[in-house]
Amino acid sequence: MNACRKLVKRLEELMYDSNALRPHILTTINSLATLITKGVDFGVQLSQKVGGLLAEQRASKTPLKLTAILALVRELAMSAGTLEGPSPWQVLNDIVKQLVTELGAVVPQAMESEHVVKSECCIITRE
Secondary structure (H helix, E strand, O other): OOHHHHHHHHHHHHHOOOEEOHHHHHHHHHHHHHHHHHHHHHHHHHHHHHHHHHHHHHHHHHOOOOOHHHHHHHHHHOOOOOOOOOHHHHHHHHHHHHHHHHHHHHEEEEEOOOHHEEOOOOOOOOO
16 A cells, blocks of 8 residues: 555654654544454454364365354454454455545645644654
8 A cells, every 4th residue: 555655654754863753643543553453353363263273174174164264254243343244345345445544634634744743752862
């Protein structure tokens, strides 16, 4: 995601110059961070469950069935409380759409100098 790189680069530049973004933009960035964390957590848990399923299938020498993986996805989505849509895939699709939309809105704001304030906190050096 090019927008993610732009935002990270902008935040690094601001820190280097002892500046910060205005609080209303930071609120949006915090919500993005929360959403990304949920998506990554879901992905990690899913990969662990699928890995366990694959190990069981290999040990029992039974063929892998897509329905078993889909059941894991549904189970994980339900246990995480994220199954609000018609399917777990729709939930994941909605998360990605929301990320793209929010990121697309915050990056232009972060680039504008009117949304920058001088920071009074610590100085961070670039390595």
